[in-house]
Amino acid sequence: EIVMTQSPATLSVSPGERATLSCRASQSVSSNLAWYQQNPGQAPRLLIYGASTRATDIPARFSGSGSGTEFTLTISSLQSEDFAVYYCQQYNNWPITFGPGTKVDIK
Amino acid sequence: QVQLVQSGAEVKKPGASVKVSCKASGYTFTNYVMHWVRQAPGQRLEWMGWINTGSGNTKYSQNFQGRVTITRDTSATTAYMELSSLISEDTAVYYCARSSGWPTAIDYWGQGTLVAVSS
Numbered sequence: 001e002i003v004m005t006q007s008p009a010t011l012s013v014s015p016g017e018r019a020t021l022s023c024r025a026s027q028s029v030s031s032n033l034a035w036y037q038q039n040p041g042q043a044p045r046l047l048i049y050g051a052s053t054r055a056t057d058i059p060a061r062f063s064g065s066g067s068g069t070e071f072t073l074t075i076s077s078l079q080s081e082d083f084a085v086y087y088c089q090q091y092n093n094w095p096i097t098f099g100p101g102t103k104v105d106i107k
Numbered sequence: 108q109v110q111l112v113q114s115g116a117e118v119k120k121p122g123a124s125v126k127v128s129c130k131a132s133g134y135t136f137t138n139y140v141m142h143w144v145r146q147a148p149g150q151r152l153e154w155m156g157w158i159n160t161g162s163g164n165t166k167y168s169q170n171f172q173g174r175v176t177i178t179r180d181t182s183a184t185t186a187y188m189e190l191s192s193l194i195s196e197d198t199a200v201y202y203c204a205r206s207s208g209w210p211t212a213i214d215y216w217g218q219g220t221l222v223a224v225s226s
């Protein structure tokens with residue numbers, strides 16, 4: 001099973017600032033990596049798939065990069081609605097696995 | 108628009124089984140696979156398995172092998188997840204979610220169903 005790790009666990013950022021979230025896979029997942037945003041009490045929402053492709057209706061301030069084992073999600077200028085938990089997920093190998101999440105909160 | 112609407116919250120006793128439904132609409136049901144993912148309180152998302160809604164073929168996580176059964180009713184455009192031999196650690200929100208096959212990302216999620224296991 002591929003183990004996904006994320007850092008930091010919590011990221012405190014002021015509105016308008018840039019946030020950089022990291023995700024690492026225990027072995028290569030090629031570019032089969034997705035990022036999801038989850039707000040309390042809600043289902044996850046797909047932000048990025050294929051490591052760098054924004055999903056439908058996702059604002060351009062969200063960008064993804066990386067391949068293999070190291071990935072990054074960048075939020076260029078945080079808006080109030082962006083304070084949430086972010087999960088990375090690999091879908092290259094069975095079973096599909098998720099990272100533990102990074103909580104982005106208001107500084 | 109794509110919608111995945113799940114059945115309501117359940118409270119079960121240890122040892123019992125639970126069956127959660129997921130009604131799909133807004134797209135061709137058999138063109139997408141349906142995953143089941145759960146999230147225990149304060150924990151990461153955990154993939155349980157999927158069903159190819161066209162063929163009915165299934166694939167399960169070894170963590171749930173033998174306890175989980177995923178089925179579908181194409182005429183009702185509904186997928187089901189049944190989990191047996193429940194223990195307290197199975198208390199979680201259970202989500203259905205679709206993707207267009209392998210390897211593709213999950214793009215839509217149901218609203219989640221809380222299953223609480225308590226004596």
